[in-house]
Amino acid sequence: MKDAWSSDEIRKAEEPLIAAGVPLMARAAYALAQAVLREVAARPAGSRATRPAGRPAPRPSGVRLRGSLSSDGLPGTARVRPARSAETRGDVRGARALLLVGPGNNGGDTLYAGAHLARRGMSVTAVLVSARAHEEGLAAFEAAGGHVQRLADVRVPTVVQWARASDVVLDGLVGVGARGALRPPAGGLVRALVEAREAAGRRWPYTVAVDIPSGIGVDDGVVPGPVLTADRTVTFGALKPGLLLPPAAGFAGTVELVDIGFPDVSVTDHWAGAAQRVTLGRHAMTGTDTGPGRVRRMEPADVAALWPAPTARDHKYTRGVVGVIAGTSTYPGAAVLATSGAVRAGAGMVRYLGPEDVGTRVLLARPEVVVAGGRVQAWVLGPGVPAYDPEEGPDDDGQARRVFGALAAVTGVLSEDVTGGRMPAVIDAGALTMLEHRLPAWAVLTPHAGELAELLQGLGHEADRAAVEARPLHWARTAHQATGATVLLKGAVTVVAGPGGAYAQADAPPWTATAGAGDVLAGILGTLLAGRSADVVADETLAARLAAAAVLVHGRAAARASAGGPVAALEIARAVPAVIAELLG
Ligand SMILES: NC(=O)C1=CN([C@@H]2O[C@H](COP(=O)(O)OP(=O)(O)OC[C@H]3O[C@@H](n4cnc5c(N)ncnc54)[C@H](OP(=O)(O)O)[C@@H]3O)[C@@H](O)[C@H]2O)[C@H](O)CC1
Numbered sequence: 001m002k003d004a005w006s007s008d009e010i011r012k013a014e015e016p017l018i019a020a021g022v023p024l025m026a027r028a029a030y031a032l033a034q035a036v037l038r039e040v041a042a043r044p045a046g047s048r049a050t051r052p053a054g055r056p057a058p059r060p061s062g063v064r065l066r067g068s069l070s071s072d073g074l075p076g077t078a079r080v081r082p083a084r085s086a087e088t089r090g091d092v093r094g095a096r097a098l099l100l101v102g103p104g105n106n107g108g109d110t111l112y113a114g115a116h117l118a119r120r121g122m123s124v125t126a127v128l129v130s131a132r133a134h135e136e137g138l139a140a141f142e143a144a145g146g147h148v149q150r151l152a153d154v155r156v157p158t159v160v161q162w163a164r165a166s167d168v169v170l171d172g173l174v175g176v177g178a179r180g181a182l183r184p185p186a187g188g189l190v191r192a193l194v195e196a197r198e199a200a201g202r203r204w205p206y207t208v209a210v211d212i213p214s215g216i217g218v219d220d221g222v223v224p225g226p227v228l229t230a231d232r233t234v235t236f237g238a239l240k241p242g243l244l245l246p247p248a249a250g251f252a253g254t255v256e257l258v259d260i261g262f263p264d265v266s267v268t269d270h271w272a273g274a275a276q277r278v279t280l281g282r283h284a285m286t287g288t289d290t291g292p293g294r295v296r297r298m299e300p301a302d303v304a305a306l307w308p309a310p311t312a313r314d315h316k317y318t319r320g321v322v323g324v325i326a327g328t329s330t331y332p333g334a335a336v337l338a339t340s341g342a343v344r345a346g347a348g349m350v351r352y353l354g355p356e357d358v359g360t361r362v363l364l365a366r367p368e369v370v371v372a373g374g375r376v377q378a379w380v381l382g383p384g385v386p387a388y389d390p391e392e393g394p395d396d397d398g399q400a401r402r403v404f405g406a407l408a409a410v411t412g413v414l415s416e417d418v419t420g421g422r423m424p425a426v427i428d429a430g431a432l433t434m435l436e437h438r439l440p441a442w443a444v445l446t447p448h449a450g451e452l453a454e455l456l457q458g459l460g461h462e463a464d465r466a467a468v469e470a471r472p473l474h475w476a477r478t479a480h481q482a483t484g485a486t487v488l489l490k491g492a493v494t495v496v497a498g499p500g501g502a503y504a505q506a507d508a509p510p511w512t513a514t515a516g517a518g519d520v521l522a523g524i525l526g527t528l529l530a531g532r533s534a535d536v537v538a539d540e541t542l543a544a545r546l547a548a549a550a551v552l553v554h555g556r557a558a559a560r561a562s563a564g565g566p567v568a569a570l571e572i573a574r575a576v577p578a579v580i581a582e583l584l585g
């Protein structure tokens with residue numbers, strides 16, 4: 001599990017470390033430079049950029065890195081890691097880096113990193129977008145032979161030309177201190193660079209975002225204005241929500257998290273002269289917000305602990321029975337896909353309830369399914385069931401009536417003796433239009449952006465599909481608070497919002513955007529909820545964790561089935577067992 005820390009939490013974590021003299025900026029800059037050197041050193045010298053007109057020749061750098069300490073005179077240089085790993089020893093002389101430098105410490109990181117690059121013989125130009133710049137960083141950069149250019153003194157097209165002619169561009173305009181869309185002149189420069197990058201396609205230089213892509217919403221993942229897409233984001237200390245959440249996460253490229261000594265800090269730091277042990281417990285460092293504000297990413301290693309794997313003592317009823325109310329005679333496929341997802345995810349048993357002809361098709365595809373009512377430990381409600389319109393009355397083969405009955409069990413509206421205790425449910429597609437009561441957190445809504453917009457509108461919110469796609473975390477949280485249910489908002493990055501915080505999962509390849517994939521996901525999640533039914537009802541935060549796990553498995557199954565090409569929803573279900581075996585292995 002990777003926790004993302006808010007900008008406030010980052011600051012709270014930094015303060016005691018900086019006060020204790022821990023050289024955070026030097027560490028950040030060193031790691032950033034190593035990431036750039038790895039990338040540039042990996043490229044054959046011949047493929048490097050040519051020098052554009054008007055760009056000064058690099059000044060020779062006399063200082064070498066030695067031993068395990070960088071001896072480049074940067075303040076606060078400390079034993080961070082072996083000075084050069086094999087992949088950064090390559091000859092990078094003459095390679096060209098363009099730094100976009102803002103007025104704060106994000107710019108400072110970038111300048112210190114630029115000094116490392118200049119000392120390795122790269123030709124490095126820093127474009128300062130503000131009259132202010134990090135003084136020590138600027139001094140170190142110039143002392144290392146870097147070339148400084150103020151944006152006020154050149155035309156934006158010239159900077160764009162320099163970028164095009166570079167091997168690597170570093171975006172150090174703003175970091176966790178950013179507020180809102182990039183303001184002029186940074187905004188205008190980035191807008192021009194974005195256009196140039198789009199026009200250049202693969203010929204655009206490798207772009208590295210420093211800590212975060214400048215211009216994203218650090219804590220909420222919104223993209224209020226121009227943002228230069230990065231190939232890699234080198235982020236310091238902890239992930240930020242904006243690196244996990246859509247749409248901002250789409251601009252970050254590969255995210256490299258650099259440990260610069262945040263939690264459980266225990267370093268021997270030579271910078272302060274005498275060796276000084278600085279130990280700060282995790283309590284001082286971990287994010288203060290462990291409640292609904294927390295944003296996390298579930299990782300493969302987390303799934304095994306959550307998955308209801310059977311033991312020798314289990315039988316099909318103890319493993320969890322999933323009840324599926326899905327599909328109609330008009331849309332029978334969803335019933336096959338949802339039951340297939342549930343069976344392939346390892347349900348003890350899957351019951352299907354629906355029109356007889358649909359049940360027949362389900363059995364043809366999945367003979368393991370029991371087409372009859374009976375006790376279940378979790379429901380999957382709604383895939384392939386059309387929206388319910390009381391005026392028109394149900395014309396869906398009785399599926400709405402079945403869903404309403406099941407929802408009563410989920411919400412506990414029926415008396416205990418009728419329901420035999422409440423149970424978790426996946427509420428998808430048409431079932432989302434049948435919610436009459438506040439729901440418990442063990443009910444998981446699985447809308448896409450359009451369905452969530454309709455649900456929110458029904459709750460009195462002004463939100464259309466575009467608004468939901470622009471602020472998915474906000475609207476998923478709003479729906480969770482308004483309904484009480486856990487909300488799984490499907491998308492290229494799927495966001496789950498529940499009582500214990502939010503998850504942002506980016507496991508699925510773009511090919512997964514195909515009809516029926518959501519039906520399979522509903523089935524997978526139904527099996528997880530059924531297998532942990534009592535736990536889910538007892539721990540209101542568990543449904544969101546299981547939902548994130550289901551999304552991770554579904555995404556990896558899609559990637560496996562896709563093998564880089566188109567994927568059919570039923571193939572995703574077919575790939576699930578192998579993914580689970582891999583994760584539990
Ligand atoms: N996380 C760590 O352990 C470390 C982080 N470090 C780096 O420091 C930055 C945070 O630095 P900070 O100085 O607090 O702020 P920024 O550099 O991110 O930006 C502040 C300046 O940017 C201007 N700004 C803010 N929003 C905008 C905008 N929308 N458009 C244009 N300019 C903007 C702001 O201007 P004001 O007028 O508002 O003052 C500031 O001047 C962090 O991200 C890391 O990179 C350290 O290296 C230590 C380790």
Ligand SMILES: [K+]
Pocket residue numbers: 106171172173174175209210211212213214
């Ligand atoms: K940045």
